[in-house]
Amino acid sequence: MTINESNLNRFRAMHRESEKYININPIQRGGIVPEKTKRVLDEWINGYSVCDFCEGILDCIKSPPVYEFVHKVLPEFLDVDAVRLTDGARESKFIVMHSISKPEDTVLVDQNAHYTSFVAAERAGLRIEEVPNSGYPEFMIDADRYAEKIDEVKPRLVIVTYPDGNYGNLIDVQEIGKICSEKEIPFLVNCAYSIGRMPISAKKLNADFIVGSGHKSMAASGPIGILGVKEEWEEIIFRKSEKFGNKEVELLGCGPRGLPIISLMTSFPYVVDRVKKWNEEVEKTRYFIKRIENISGIKQLGERPTRHDLNFIESKIFYEISQRHKKGRFFLYNELKKKGIVGIKPGLTKNFKISTYQLKKDEINKVIDAFEEISNL
Amino acid sequence: MTINESNLNRFRAMHRESEKYININPIQRGGIVPEKTKRVLDEWINGYSVCDFCEGILDCIKSPPVYEFVHKVLPEFLDVDAVRLTDGARESKFIVMHSISKPEDTVLVDQNAHYTSFVAAERAGLRIEEVPNSGYPEFMIDADRYAEKIDEVKPRLVIVTYPDGNYGNLIDVQEIGKICSEKEIPFLVNCAYSIGRMPISAKKLNADFIVGSGHKSMAASGPIGILGVKEEWEEIIFRKSEKFGNKEVELLGCGPRGLPIISLMTSFPYVVDRVKKWNEEVEKTRYFIKRIENISGIKQLGERPTRHDLNFIESKIFYEISQRHKKGRFFLYNELKKKGIVGIKPGLTKNFKISTYQLKKDEINKVIDAFEEISNL
Numbered sequence: 001m002t003i004n005e006s007n008l009n010r011f012r013a014m015h016r017e018s019e020k021y022i023n024i025n026p027i028q029r030g031g032i033v034p035e036k037t038k039r040v041l042d043e044w045i046n047g048y049s050v051c052d053f054c055e056g057i058l059d060c061i062k063s064p065p066v067y068e069f070v071h072k073v074l075p076e077f078l079d080v081d082a083v084r085l086t087d088g089a090r091e092s093k094f095i096v097m098h099s100i101s102k103p104e105d106t107v108l109v110d111q112n113a114h115y116t117s118f119v120a121a122e123r124a125g126l127r128i129e130e131v132p133n134s135g136y137p138e139f140m141i142d143a144d145r146y147a148e149k150i151d152e153v154k155p156r157l158v159i160v161t162y163p164d165g166n167y168g169n170l171i172d173v174q175e176i177g178k179i180c181s182e183k184e185i186p187f188l189v190n191c192a193y194s195i196g197r198m199p200i201s202a203k204k205l206n207a208d209f210i211v212g213s214g215h216k217s218m219a220a221s222g223p224i225g226i227l228g229v230k231e232e233w234e235e236i237i238f239r240k241s242e243k244f245g246n247k248e249v250e251l252l253g254c255g256p257r258g259l260p261i262i263s264l265m266t267s268f269p270y271v272v273d274r275v276k277k278w279n280e281e282v283e284k285t286r287y288f289i290k291r292i293e294n295i296s297g298i299k300q301l302g303e304r305p306t307r308h309d310l311n312f313i314e315s316k317i318f319y320e321i322s323q324r325h326k327k328g329r330f331f332l333y334n335e336l337k338k339k340g341i342v343g344i345k346p347g348l349t350k351n352f353k354i355s356t357y358q359l360k361k362d363e364i365n366k367v368i369d370a371f372e373e374i375s376n377l
Numbered sequence: 378m379t380i381n382e383s384n385l386n387r388f389r390a391m392h393r394e395s396e397k398y399i400n401i402n403p404i405q406r407g408g409i410v411p412e413k414t415k416r417v418l419d420e421w422i423n424g425y426s427v428c429d430f431c432e433g434i435l436d437c438i439k440s441p442p443v444y445e446f447v448h449k450v451l452p453e454f455l456d457v458d459a460v461r462l463t464d465g466a467r468e469s470k471f472i473v474m475h476s477i478s479k480p481e482d483t484v485l486v487d488q489n490a491h492y493t494s495f496v497a498a499e500r501a502g503l504r505i506e507e508v509p510n511s512g513y514p515e516f517m518i519d520a521d522r523y524a525e526k527i528d529e530v531k532p533r534l535v536i537v538t539y540p541d542g543n544y545g546n547l548i549d550v551q552e553i554g555k556i557c558s559e560k561e562i563p564f565l566v567n568c569a570y571s572i573g574r575m576p577i578s579a580k581k582l583n584a585d586f587i588v589g590s591g592h593k594s595m596a597a598s599g600p601i602g603i604l605g606v607k608e609e610w611e612e613i614i615f616r617k618s619e620k621f622g623n624k625e626v627e628l629l630g631c632g633p634r635g636l637p638i639i640s641l642m643t644s645f646p647y648v649v650d651r652v653k654k655w656n657e658e659v660e661k662t663r664y665f666i667k668r669i670e671n672i673s674g675i676k677q678l679g680e681r682p683t684r685h686d687l688n689f690i691e692s693k694i695f696y697e698i699s700q701r702h703k704k705g706r707f708f709l710y711n712e713l714k715k716k717g718i719v720g721i722k723p724g725l726t727k728n729f730k731i732s733t734y735q736l737k738k739d740e741i742n743k744v745i746d747a748f749e750e751i752s753n754l
Contacts, residue, residue, distance in 0.1 A: 010442055011645050016429070018429045031424020040392070043393040046408050047408020047596075052395045069388065076379070115620075116630050119621060122618055216425070221423065222424050222425070223464065223600075243499070244495065247496050250500065252497055253467065256464070257600045259637075269385035
């Protein structure tokens with residue numbers, strides 16, 4: 001191709017089609033930026049906006065109050081000794097692996113772990129061992145299985161996904177943390193789907209490291225991640241450069257520059273507030289699940305009753321319809337879109353993930369009505 | 378501290394003080410997002426906005442046209458075989474080092490290299506050797522010194538900063554590339570201050586890898602980086618996960634999610650246009666330098682005449698004034714600010730970096746007038 005005016009035009013006005021729809025994709029629901037903050041964000045959209053008054057370390061900037069946010073507010077919010085911002089939850093996990101392990105060490109993860117836990121371990125040159133889930137229909141992970149596996153594979157690091165991104169299962173992370181603590185194995189909890197949605201205390205979870213995601217669950221424009229660290233690990237994870245004594249090696253000097261950090265900060269008061277209302281979100285989800293399970297052939301898999309807004313749905317009825325519908329397996333995507341709903345991947349009918357997080361009651365009812373109507377096709 | 382309403386309020390309305398000023402900080406000038414694109418960006422500000430129609434790989438998304446941008450447009454723009462987006466130029470450099478070297482290998486960099494080249498090498502466990510510059514007043518790097526040093530230290534990777542971020546020196550990178558090619562040493566050119574400002578062809582530079590920065594020089598809201606790779610390196614740098622066959626290990630699956638990539642794309646037509654006008658920018662810079670050098674005790678260091686908008690200024694006159702001014706070494710910052718100009722770090726008087734990139738002629742004249750008036754204090 002050639003770079004010319006007509007080819008460039010398509011980049012000039014890219015509108016977001018999904019803006020007009022109810023979006024039930026779990027990765028989207030927790031990263032919606034509050035309307036109120038958008039005007040403020042416009043001021044900070046330029047490249048290095050946050051660096052105007054930097055004296056060399058991003059997370060020590062006083063104006064805007066990054067220092068206070070990273071070193072005072074977030075540690076309190078997460079009940080953890082120290083926090084840094086990273087380019088995302090996956091980067092946080094890699095930083096920990098890369099700092100505390102050497103190639104050929106073993107990392108032990110739950111079978112439900114996000115793919116990035118595996119890929120980060122691969123990047124760090126680690127062997128990966130899995131704690132299997134209980135299989136259909138709950139796919140739960142048992143703390144005792146962690147104990148057995150730890151004795152068997154002697155990992156350098158244990159990871160739990162809390163909740164996992166497939167079933168929204170909230171497994172007994174405290175107990176696993178206790179086991180790791182007794183066996184003196186560093187313990188990382190991936191809270192990409194919990195920090196910013198539900199109350200999280202690193203200390204209560206017995207975690208050495210906790211990981212969060214601004215764009216997944218903290219109403220932030222990304223990419224931006226959280227890394228919380230127990231005091232005893234600070235010197236290792238946040239080790240300084242030999243040549244540039246104020247720069248942290250794993251952050252390559254500074255974490256996410258510019259808008260993401262501003263967005264995380266401006267959304268934070270709103271996030272604090274919504275975390276307090278987590279129980280209401282769970283109640284809304286249970287209402288939604290109960291209503292769609294009234295449709296014959298629809299069933300929520302994973303932990304029951306669900307304790308998280310992200311859920312995995314088995315929908316035999318939609319699969320059956322796809323077998324005879326003229327649009328085939330794309331019928332569900334098309335029918336939902338006609339009704340103003342997006343977020344289920346085109347082509348899926350038998351199983352899909354869904355979240356109603358932060359949807360209003362009438363929007364939830366609209367999704368329920370859509371499911372009911374489509375099930376009658 | 379305690380997280381309460383009054384503490385949270387300071388995060389609600391953080392306004393960017395520098396918005397009202399002419400900003401002459403070199404790291405800010407190339408990352409100013411065009412006003413016209415801001416309304417479009419508002420639509421994409423939510424966390425995973427770009428992922429609405431993703432089928433598993435960020436840079437293969439067809440709507441918005443990420444695939445076309447990353448795999449067709451950028452390779453043509455940079456005259457390079459393959460491109461990926463990263464979280465920043467520093468992350469691009471680390472990806473290359475981490476992929477092609479093993480700990481204790483040596484990387485050879487120019488003495489003027491950005492600190493992140495050193496920190497990335499430290500993170501990758503590499504030994505660092507430097508090619509010294511010629512010292513005061515030009516601080517140039519000689520291609521022949523690279524040849525000598527390569528023979529001496531047998532590096533796994535050679536890095537050149539083009540231009541460097543202190544003096545804006547554009548050294549003979551083509552010749553260094555030729556030397557590396559003859560000696561079969563992989564060659565990386567850090568173009569964080571050139572890609573998006575001036576025409577860059579990886580092939581003409583004889584580069585195996587080129588690195589750029591969206592928020593530094595491509596009018597993008599960051600953080601976002603560019604990594605351009607010669608075909609023979611693609612399989613190594615972009616190697617896929619063993620467990621998740623479509624995910625690239627070094628990108629941890631996907632590069633920068635959300636707004637940064639949209640911003641890079643919407644600004645791109647504007648960037649293509651401004652790169653064509655690079656000579657005008659150099660002329661404007663030379664005009665500026667000539668005018669301020671008329672002030673006794675002000676001198677541009679580095680390559681002369683300058684060939685880049687970023688320049689290093691020696692200003693004995695301001696240092697002298699600081700010795701007798703009641704604000705001491707903070708006088709320059711304060712006086713400039715009173716005149717509507719920011720971007721020189723508070724406390725600097727003897728030397729500072731400056732850029733007039735993309736400033737209008739009347740703004741440049743305003744800066745010149747300010748310098749003249751302050752020199753008469």
